[in-house]
Amino acid sequence: MTYIGTSISRVDGPAKVTGAAKYAGDTAASDLAYGAVVTSTIAKGRIATIDTGAALRIAGVLDVLTHENRPRMARRTAAYKDFVAPEQGSPFRPLYDDKILFSGQPIALVLAEEWEIARFAATLVRVEYEAEPFATDLQVERERAAAIEQPLKSRGDADKAYGDAAVRHEAEYFIPIEHHNPIELYVSTVLWDGDGKLTVHDKTQGVQNVRDYLCGVFSIKPDKLRVMSPFMGGGFGSGLRPQYEAPLAVLGAQALERSVRLVLTRQQMFALCYRPATIERLALGAQSGGTLESVSHEAIAVTSQYEDFFRNDSGWSGLLYKSANAKYGHRLAHVDLPTPSDMRAPGAATGVYGLECAMDELAVALKLDPIELRLRCYSDRDQHDDVPYTSKKLRECYRQGAAAFGWDRRNPEQRSMRDGSELVGWGMASGVWDAWQVDTAARIVLTANGHAEVASACSDIGTGTHTIMAQVAADLLGLPLEAVTVRLGDSTLPKAPVEGGSWLAASVSHAIAKTADEIRKELWQLAKAMPNSPLAASHLEDIALVDGRIIDKKGNGGGVPITDAMRHGRRDRLECETTNSFAEDKKHARNTHSAIFAEVKVDEELGVIRVTRVVNAVAAGRILNTKTARSQIMGAVVGGIGMALHEETLIDHTLGRMMNSNIAEYHVPVNADIHDIEVIFVDEPDEIINPLGIKGLGEIGIVGVAAAIANAIYHATGKRVRDLPITLDKLLP
């Protein structure tokens, strides 16, 4: 392999830094009309009257769409159920009827010749509401939270084992609502192509998901609607489901019969989706030697009134550490907010935060080093299904991470380490995520000039998918990287899933590998058919594509140039499309793991916290590109620092409204908050999971980071703050 596993700069980097990369909002069109959204100011009730007269009188305003005059939309709930929609419930329908389900809900779409006109006119739409009582506070609603059925079975008798345990720790940990806040705003540019054909340039992590959704909602035939999203300025999960800018822009285009661009504002994006506020209740019982006897984990999280969104928060606790007795629970508090969504490592970022802080507290109670406790509870088997892992190098993560961090110099006493006026704290945590792989198709077109185009309808949300697709195709076709062009983010391309769950790298790589193998077979046939072919007596299993040639690994000589074989065979192009297929394997568990080490320095008098060092040691199978992979883990660590110290969506529960819906007051880390971040990829060969041994990296980098920082703050200060974010006021007496 020439490219796989190396440090390759992004193939789309030059296009991005020169502005040549066109994002959804950059799409040019003649005769473009612009939309602006009006949103609700109450949390629950109905629209009594909506007066668009003043807006319509503004010169340049083309139309104002509301639930009263919009074009037709589907009635059936099923039409609105996108690929990622929760099983239970009925998805939100923008401008569908007079019901208000949350504050910030879109209730009118102003369409105008210019965006500025649309925005001004939107301020003139007058709405009267009939308001109803609402609820938005998890701490109040938790008592009414309803249990959902857990797919994970409890084992043993966790309650009894907890009662019998020599050392016990029980606590609640809280994660507030957090927002993804990608830099690129949500935007849809709908091109009115005539004949009822639409091309939708949408900001999304799944073009075919948006296509299927729009086709369902508007009863459009799939061949009449194309969704494009070749570049994305960050998603973090917020673009997994179709967001309302897409159907609203289509409504606008249908009403005007012309092209429409709709850009949401940052404030409006806060009402799209978010990580649900969650209470993690942990109870750990251990023997005095440090082996776990009982693990109980219950999550209580918010969801909307109209959909049951939940992810696996608690199951990680019975997976990560060996315990004969384990019990899980998940309850949902229905509140008058939009439906939550996946946000980087959904379930694990929150659930493992609780677990890993609880493990730290247990280590303190046991007077054990936190790594030692984890080693004593180490599990080589997935205890849910009692099967081994395809690979699990978590032990190596602990070892290499600790060595790089200098963990052996840690004084276990709280408040024992100092640097001038600052208290120093060292904390650690484990991370775990799934290594999923899903059906994905890819097409390769190899032309006789030795150039290949590889295509799949997947997305690159900034992680480097363009680059790894080029690397895999170049290696398996034996071509230079420059000879490979990648196409993605187009719903007409071969079928691909939404980009999420860390499944895309493994899935699309194997789609390309399988397709490239078909190309190899065809090239071999062509080469064998050449006069005096050096490959005449070769066998397919010995044939490889290397350096632009078809070679016989067992034979002598340099084989045949690919371009010669194609010319002799009078083939201008070879085209092949296949769908990957992963063997069903219920005999193994597939997971990625990590160990995170954090150093904080805390000004004792003022409570100001600095995260001065983080080491994240990750075991995630074969790393396709060490450069983009490192960037991805670094970004995830920054996200984890934000989760630990900064991020919190503030809700006024009297108004039922998010109040810091902008990136001045919703704090994420800035450069000054970020110091040394070291990423280690632990060698983790995996010959079982899939032929290339790939696991995926999107989520694992953030899991456990907030816990490592919280544990470091405890070590520095002796103060255990369980509610995120850990702002300085929580450290003041």
Next chain:
Amino acid sequence: MINFQYARATDLADALRQIAAEPGAKFIAGGTNLIDLMKEDVERPPRLIDISRLPLREVEQTRHGGLLIGALVPNSDLAYHPLIERHYPLLASAILAGASAQLRNMASTGGNLLQRTRCYYFYDTATPCNKRTPGSGCAARYGVNRIHAILGTSDACIATHPSDMCVALAALDAQVHVAGPSGGRTLTFADLHRLPGTTPERDTNLAADEIITAVELPERGFAANYSYLKIRDRLSYAFALVSVAAALELEHGTIKEARLALGGVAHKPWRNVSAEAAMRGEPANRATFARAADAILRDAKGFAHNAFKIELARRAILRALSQAAAGTPQSQSVKKIR
């Protein structure tokens, strides 16, 4: 954003003529706050009068040994001006504690004085706010108020003034030169900003047809013993939870003159001359600083989420005065607190 008219003022007299001619018209210089507020539909000026080309960009020495800073001097130019760096490092430090490099490049001296509160409710037209819509109520009082005021609040408003620069200007006893239809006048810095009282919609004592032309600094610059300490929720690019401008003149360890002003705690930069008087003639030590902190925070009152600011302010005052006394001011580039 409202559909507004735009006109450029040719000179100061033209600017004053234009502002008098149209009620609700606003001056625009850097626009770093006004444009944001217009986008949020909070400010709805029918006309913007662009004063950015008026000749108010000089920093000149005065006959009294001080400095006269033109109202249009950009914040970044001012922070890095050699005379400011040398004689008024407290001011330079406070400016550099605020906003981002890009914003400081655009923001003007006069505009910084007139920036409006960052109260969430003021910014959100869907909510009640007496400052934005007089008589609509103050949602912050019983709402999300972690960033709000602890001093000088009223039933009508608990918003804070967001500027860092103004905290230093208050401590330095700056004066504000104003021009109006009937000529010029000069305000002490303490008289520029108002407490909310029953009219929180009025941030300052300027009339609608007046314009700030310059800020004047007196000779005394406290260049040897000062510190600007800003405590915030992240280490840069956030408004102050509490900030402290501390300045001392020392003689053999005894305080000859002291200045103490707070940001992030009130509707205006908060200064209390009795707290300063309590330090004069006293030794420059923590006991003295603690008495000053007690004096300036005596009437502080917290709400549901911001009561921590009282203790935080007390600690920040102690630290900032200690930094000032030691001659080791807080660095704004190295974020570690000394």
